[in-house]
Amino acid sequence: MLVSLLLVAALPFLLFTGLYLKSFLLIHDYHLSDLLFSKEWKPASGKFGFYPFIIGSIWVTLLAMVISAPICMLTAIYVTQYTKKTMLRILHPAIDILAGIPSVVYGLWGILVIVPFISKYLGPLFGVKTMGYSILAAALVLSIMIIPFILNIIIEIFKSIPIELKEASLSLGATQWETIKHVLFKKALPGIIAAHGFGLARAFGETMAVMMVVGNVVKLPHGVFDPGYTLPALIANNYGEMMSIPRYDAALMFAALILLVVSFFFNLIMHFFIARYNKY
Amino acid sequence: MDIDTKIQIQNLNVFAKDQQILKNINISIPKNKITVILGPSGCGKTTLLKCMNRLTDLYPELKVTGNIFINNQDILQAGEDINNLRQKMGLLSQRPYPLPMNIYNNIAYGLKLTGIHKRRELNRKVVSYLQLAALWDEVKGRLREPASRLSIGQQQRLCLARGLAVNPEIILADEPTSALDPISSKSIEEQFIKLKQDYSIVLVTHIIRQARRIADHVIFMYLGEVIEEGPVSEIFDHPKMEKTKQYMSGAFN
Numbered sequence: 001m002l003v004s005l006l007l008v009a010a011l012p013f014l015l016f017t018g019l020y021l022k023s024f025l026l027i028h029d030y031h032l033s034d035l036l037f038s039k040e041w042k043p044a045s046g047k048f049g050f051y052p053f054i055i056g057s058i059w060v061t062l063l064a065m066v067i068s069a070p071i072c073m074l075t076a077i078y079v080t081q082y083t084k085k086t087m088l089r090i091l092h093p094a095i096d097i098l099a100g101i102p103s104v105v106y107g108l109w110g111i112l113v114i115v116p117f118i119s120k121y122l123g124p125l126f127g128v129k130t131m132g133y134s135i136l137a138a139a140l141v142l143s144i145m146i147i148p149f150i151l152n153i154i155i156e157i158f159k160s161i162p163i164e165l166k167e168a169s170l171s172l173g174a175t176q177w178e179t180i181k182h183v184l185f186k187k188a189l190p191g192i193i194a195a196h197g198f199g200l201a202r203a204f205g206e207t208m209a210v211m212m213v214v215g216n217v218v219k220l221p222h223g224v225f226d227p228g229y230t231l232p233a234l235i236a237n238n239y240g241e242m243m244s245i246p247r248y249d250a251a252l253m254f255a256a257l258i259l260l261v262v263s264f265f266f267n268l269i270m271h272f273f274i275a276r277y278n279k280y
Numbered sequence: 281m282d283i284d285t286k287i288q289i290q291n292l293n294v295f296a297k298d299q300q301i302l303k304n305i306n307i308s309i310p311k312n313k314i315t316v317i318l319g320p321s322g323c324g325k326t327t328l329l330k331c332m333n334r335l336t337d338l339y340p341e342l343k344v345t346g347n348i349f350i351n352n353q354d355i356l357q358a359g360e361d362i363n364n365l366r367q368k369m370g371l372l373s374q375r376p377y378p379l380p381m382n383i384y385n386n387i388a389y390g391l392k393l394t395g396i397h398k399r400r401e402l403n404r405k406v407v408s409y410l411q412l413a414a415l416w417d418e419v420k421g422r423l424r425e426p427a428s429r430l431s432i433g434q435q436q437r438l439c440l441a442r443g444l445a446v447n448p449e450i451i452l453a454d455e456p457t458s459a460l461d462p463i464s465s466k467s468i469e470e471q472f473i474k475l476k477q478d479y480s481i482v483l484v485t486h487i488i489r490q491a492r493r494i495a496d497h498v499i500f501m502y503l504g505e506v507i508e509e510g511p512v513s514e515i516f517d518h519p520k521m522e523k524t525k526q527y528m529s530g531a532f533n
Contacts, residue, residue: 164377167335172390172446173367187380279426
């Protein structure tokens with residue numbers, strides 16, 4: 001048991017070391033700031049600028065969070081505080097089904113529904129010409145993918161708050177909404193942060209569904225209707241191909257290393273916030 | 281309604297899905313006295329208490345019928361002003377549930393709900409209610425600490441102070457000492473005896489000795505019914521009903 005424990009504990013470190021060694025060729029020959037902040041991606045002429053991919057990933061992830069966070073919060077509050085328990089019994093299977101659908105199916109659905117919807121209706125509505133394959137399409141598909149995960153956790157958190165706390169606030173003369181806003185929300189905050197952090201990490205690493213609808217164009221996006229490219233999509237699209245180009249292999253490993261480091265920092269920041277708000 | 285009566289309960293029935301929790305309750309709670317609702321676990325004491333400030337609303341499976349008059353207003357008929365009504369009753373539950381805030385804000389939360397927002401007035405009142413609950417000396421240097429860091433006995437006194445801060449007329453206490461050590465329990469009981477000058481106190485308990493120590497008026501309940509009601513000396517020394525005699529002699533335990 002100790003061995004397996006040590007093995008699990010050492011895995012992140014081993015992964016990091018492995019990726020670092022594999023991408024060493026690239027890191028050794030270029031400045032780190034050049035790799036991270038250069039916009040030029042021309043592997044054939046030895047130019048490896050990851051900036052468009054990093055920015056693409058950030059846009060897609062943040063936009064997905066902006067869409068899903070309010071939906072999750074409002075749904076969780078409504079279903080745990082305002083409706084009868086039967087509503088929850090209807091919602092739970094729906095959430096479980098959504099959570100179990102493979103991401104390639106979400107991607108297909110994105111191509112068949114979201115992409116045409118954006119190019120035909122949403123784009124023209126805002127006066128933008130777009131193919132539909134865009135940051136927005138990826139974010140929409142992603143948000144629907146992460147909603148079940150975030151929502152499930154937040155519902156459990158609200159359900160775990162003792163009813164006596166609610167009674168205490170109501171008996172002081174607070175309304176239902178004041179109680180939710182000032183007491184229940186505060187009590188649930190560490191868990192809500194953790195739930196969104198979890199969703200964020202999932203969204204950042206999601207590969208297949210995003211790759212299918214984001215457009216995969218190496219270019220800095222200037223708006224949500226522009227196509228983009230994300231780090232996981234870069235790896236999945238190119239690994240095993242074009243390996244004859246020097247350092248290409250190392251570049252893809254470097255992309256994986258960025259993903260690993262970023263998710264590590266996500267975790268760190270999340271723990272900081274949870275500890276910060278968990279004192280009550 | 282009698283001038284000395286604070287709460288008048290008439291024909292109160294509470295039904296859950298397949299059983300009746302309270303059966304035709306008719307009692308009156310006297311003003312500025314400690315009324316103890318006594319009875320074994322599961323006899324409906326807590327439900328009766330929750331009817332009085334309509335926390336039964338939170339349990340959609342409960343159906344409540346009858347009348348509960350407080351200051352001649354039937355609170356079971358009250359609509360939107362239920363929040364104001366609840367403010368007239370401070371609640372103390374079995375275990376302390378401090379709000380997820382610091383010690384100061386636990387008191388200030390209720391004060392703000394009553395419309396007090398000026399910083400200076402808040403400060404003054406927070407101090408005075410902490411003193412009233414005999415907690416001030418222990419927390420005066422640490423008002424910005426989370427309330428959850430207090431000991432459980434201190435938390436319960438904080439909850440008492442929090443309940444008093446909204447300026448209630450009645451204190452509803454649901455076995456408030458059941459989670460506390462003997463010293464903290466004693467402190468709460470002493471507070472109650474002091475507070476009854478200004479408040480009408482309803483205390484739910486299953487501890488006979490506690491009832492004897494602090495009660496003025498006793499309501500004895502068994503299986504959802506009120507068996508006997510009267511001044512403490514009468515219930516303890518000259519109970520009329522056989523059930524009451526049995527419980528007082530410890531036969532139920």
